[in-house]
Amino acid sequence: MTDLTPPSQAKRRRQCGPKTRTGCLTCKVRRIKCDEAKPNCQKCLSTGRKCDGYLPEFTLSNPHSTALIQRMPSLLPGSAQEKRGFQYFLTQTGGGLSGFYSSDFWERYVLQASAAEPSLRHAIIAIGSIHEEFANRRLVYGRDEVSKGHAFAINQHMKAIGHLRKSLADGKQATLTALMSCILFVCFDSLRGHFVSAMAHLKSGLKILRDLKVTSAEEEHAIETDISPLFLRLSIQAILFIDTRPNPERAEMVTELAHVSSRDRAIPEMFESLEEARNCMNQVASSLFRMTYACDGDKSMIDQPMEAFDLFQRYTEENERWNTAFERFMRAKSAALNSRELRGAALLKIHHMTAHIMSKMTPVAADPRPLAQAMNDPLIFSKFNDEFRTIVSLCRSLVATEEQDIKNGKTSATFSSDLGVIGPLYYVCIRCQDLAIKDLAIALLERCPRREGMWDSESGVRMVRQFWSIEQTHLLRDMNHERGKSETVPMCDILEMEFGDGMKWSWKLKDAMGIMTPISMGESVAAITPDFVSQVYNPPLRCFLIGKSRASSAHLEPLASLNGREVRRVDHTDENARSYIQPISFGLSSNATRRGGIPVLSRLSVRNGSSGKTRFD
Numbered sequence: 001m002t003d004l005t006p007p008s009q010a011k012r013r014r015q016c017g018p019k020t021r022t023g024c025l026t027c028k029v030r031r032i033k034c035d036e037a038k039p040n041c042q043k044c045l046s047t048g049r050k051c052d053g054y055l056p057e058f059t060l061s062n063p064h065s066t067a068l069i070q071r072m073p074s075l076l077p078g079s080a081q082e083k084r085g086f087q088y089f090l091t092q093t094g095g096g097l098s099g100f101y102s103s104d105f106w107e108r109y110v111l112q113a114s115a116a117e118p119s120l121r122h123a124i125i126a127i128g129s130i131h132e133e134f135a136n137r138r139l140v141y142g143r144d145e146v147s148k149g150h151a152f153a154i155n156q157h158m159k160a161i162g163h164l165r166k167s168l169a170d171g172k173q174a175t176l177t178a179l180m181s182c183i184l185f186v187c188f189d190s191l192r193g194h195f196v197s198a199m200a201h202l203k204s205g206l207k208i209l210r211d212l213k214v215t216s217a218e219e220e221h222a223i224e225t226d227i228s229p230l231f232l233r234l235s236i237q238a239i240l241f242i243d244t245r246p247n248p249e250r251a252e253m254v255t256e257l258a259h260v261s262s263r264d265r266a267i268p269e270m271f272e273s274l275e276e277a278r279n280c281m282n283q284v285a286s287s288l289f290r291m292t293y294a295c296d297g298d299k300s301m302i303d304q305p306m307e308a309f310d311l312f313q314r315y316t317e318e319n320e321r322w323n324t325a326f327e328r329f330m331r332a333k334s335a336a337l338n339s340r341e342l343r344g345a346a347l348l349k350i351h352h353m354t355a356h357i358m359s360k361m362t363p364v365a366a367d368p369r370p371l372a373q374a375m376n377d378p379l380i381f382s383k384f385n386d387e388f389r390t391i392v393s394l395c396r397s398l399v400a401t402e403e404q405d406i407k408n409g410k411t412s413a414t415f416s417s418d419l420g421v422i423g424p425l426y427y428v429c430i431r432c433q434d435l436a437i438k439d440l441a442i443a444l445l446e447r448c449p450r451r452e453g454m455w456d457s458e459s460g461v462r463m464v465r466q467f468w469s470i471e472q473t474h475l476l477r478d479m480n481h482e483r484g485k486s487e488t489v490p491m492c493d494i495l496e497m498e499f500g501d502g503m504k505w506s507w508k509l510k511d512a513m514g515i516m517t518p519i520s521m522g523e524s525v526a527a528i529t530p531d532f533v534s535q536v537y538n539p540p541l542r543c544f545l546i547g548k549s550r551a552s553s554a555h556l557e558p559l560a561s562l563n564g565r566e567v568r569r570v571d572h573t574d575e576n577a578r579s580y581i582q583p584i585s586f587g588l589s590s591n592a593t594r595r596g597g598i599p600v601l602s603r604l605s606v607r608n609g610s611s612g613k614t615r616f617d
Contacts, residue, residue, distance in 0.1 A: 023036055023041070024036070024040075024051050024052060024053060026049060026050070026217060027043060028217075028225075052217040076121065078125070081129075082156070085126070085128040085153070086121070086128060089125070089127055089128030089131070090128075092131065092132075093127055093128050093131045093415065094107050094111065096416055097187065097416060097417045099347070099420050100343040100347050101340075101418075105227075105230065110124065113177060117181075118160075119163040119164040120160070120177065120180060120181060120184065122160035123156075123160035125153075125156045126153045126154070126156035126160060129153035130149075130150065130153040130188060130191050130192055131415050133149045134415060135414075153188075160181065160184070161185070176219065176222060176223070178205075178208055179205055179223075180227075182201050182204055183205065183230055183417075185197075186201045186202050190417075190453055191415055195454055198454070199238055203256070206235065209228065229282065230417075232282050233417075233419070234453070235256060236285050236286065236289070236419070237453045267321040267322055267325055269324070270325050270328035270332065271326060271329040274344050274345060274348070277322075278344070280325070281348055281352065281355075283318065284319050284355055285355065287311065287318055288315050288355065288359075290311050290315075291308060291312045291314075297370060298372065299371060300367060300368050301365045301366075301371055304371065319355050319356060326349070330345060339401075343401060346394050346397060349394060351419070353387050353391050354391060354424045354427055361375045381431045381432065381433055385434045385437060388431075388441075391424050391428055392428060395421045396444055402448060414451075416451070417453055418453060419453060420450070420455075422445065422452045422456070422460055423452070425441045425445050426455070426463075426464065428441040429441045429464040429468075430464065445460055445461050
């Protein structure tokens with residue numbers, strides 16, 4: 001076993017962020033330990049620098065500040081319903097928004113600032129009110145009708161936007177307040193499942209952050225320690241929720257992500273706090289996306305730009321360094337962590353394990369397949385069953401502790417602004433090749449109804465089960481004409497996920513021409529009416545037949561001729577059967593065969609159905 005004990009020589013351990021919040025502002029910006037001498041730090045004076053002093057006492061954790069925050073609902077103006085929304089945010093929402101980590105931003109700073117800023121106050125009331133609707137199971141995604149509480153929350157949200165616009169127009173709005181408002185707006189729209197609006201607010205905040213010119217060390221400290229990390233985490237979520245294909249919007253978000261991450265720092269030999277480990281984990285994730293979008297998924301590994309190789313090497317190395325620094329931190333300080341911090345540490349390990357699997361996905365340069373196909377080869381994922389099992393085990397521990405909290409009287413449906421267990425469990429369900437592990441993962445998703453930023457556990461379960469239905473029902477095969485052999489078509493070549501507002505998420509069917517055909521999920525329905533005849537025989541060809549999942553009878557009918565080869569159609573006559581997409585295979589025989597109970601033509605087959613419309617129920 002590799003010895004993870006830190007070497008005895010002196011080390012730099014403060015490279016990714018400060019440990020304390022009580023040093024002078026100049027030392028915080030320089031990221032060195034402050035001697036905290038008053039009124040001026042001697043470290044600054046001894047080097048000829050001006051000491052910018054210390055943050056005001058009200059921003060530090062002290063009994064007077066905490067007591068004032070607790071009294072705010074009764075002191076602030078507004079109706080009884082507005083006070084209720086603020087109180088709910090104070091007691092239920094604020095602490096949960098940071099997930100398993102403590103956060104001065106959510107639990108103190110934004111609350112204190114709201115006393116003087118109407119835009120922040122109404123945004124807080126909106127989030128508290130919509131969270132209460134979610135917790136009481138009154139928030140239904142994908143439907144137009146809203147409850148009274150939901151309507152009230154929307155009204156408060158619009159008031160917050162109105163106050164912010166007026167202040168900006170008058171030139172009276174502080175930049176930090178505008179950035180905090182954008183963060184609150186993103187969280188509100190994420191909680192109610194409106195991702196288009198959330199993305200718009202996120203882009204506005206990123207633009208402000210990009211163009212910002214700091215005017216003081218205090219402002220720079222606030223942005224670097226609280227605002228930028230929040231925007232980085234929100235940007236990572238947004239990239240995951242834009243259409244899975246590389247497109248201009250997603251590429252634009254990656255560019256913004258690179259700007260937010262422009263102050264990346266070396267990962268230390270050992271972390272000094274969970275906050276430091278968390279920030280560095282986000283840095284690793286940003287490297288992953290930069291690497292992904294430096295690549296062209298339609299080209300083989302050998303044809304990728306050199307920048308992609310460099311970024312992949314950086315991502316892999318950062319991920320390994322992170323794990324070493326984290327294990328050393330846990331050996332040295334795990335005994336001093338409280339219950340919440342231990343949960344946060346477990347979640348960081350879950351995210352690292354997921355990132356570790358992703359870091360092993362890039363194929364060797366000699367692989368001739370397109371990168372998108374090679375990186376999604378099921379045979380590669382089958383090598384990581386131990387890692388998938390560890391992810392599920394750690395998630396199960398976290399879910400169990402939350403269930404115990406619920407028994408102790410906490411809110412049953414939770415909401416966090418950060419990625420938590422939903423994303424990793426979803427990844428296990430889609431990528432793991434071990435059915436037992438996948439069953440455990442989806443069972444955990446069903447046990448913990450929650451929202452984590454833009455991830456919703458119940459919607460995730462529906463998506464996974466639809467994906468499994470398509471994956472297990474249909475024999476997806478492709479024919480290599482040169483060798484006369486049949487190869488499995490990766491699901492990534494067949495289906496792509498599309499996210500819409502109001503949790504109206506869907507799968508996309510990708511045909512041979514790269515044209516996307518929508519297949520609706522959940523309760524919404526979309527028609528599938530492609531003209532497959534006009535698209536066939538464009539090698540490499542993968543075409544699909546609209547049919548029925550059960551065929552009480554099936555027969556062949558002559559339909560057309562391509563290059564002297566007869567093309568036939570399968571007609572299914574059982575009108576009570578559920579609709580599905582049936583794959584078509586190439587072969588040497590013109591006879592229809594059955595594989596797994598599904599009629600499949602060995603010869604190229606096409607259905608040009610005039611009825612054309614089908615649906616998933």
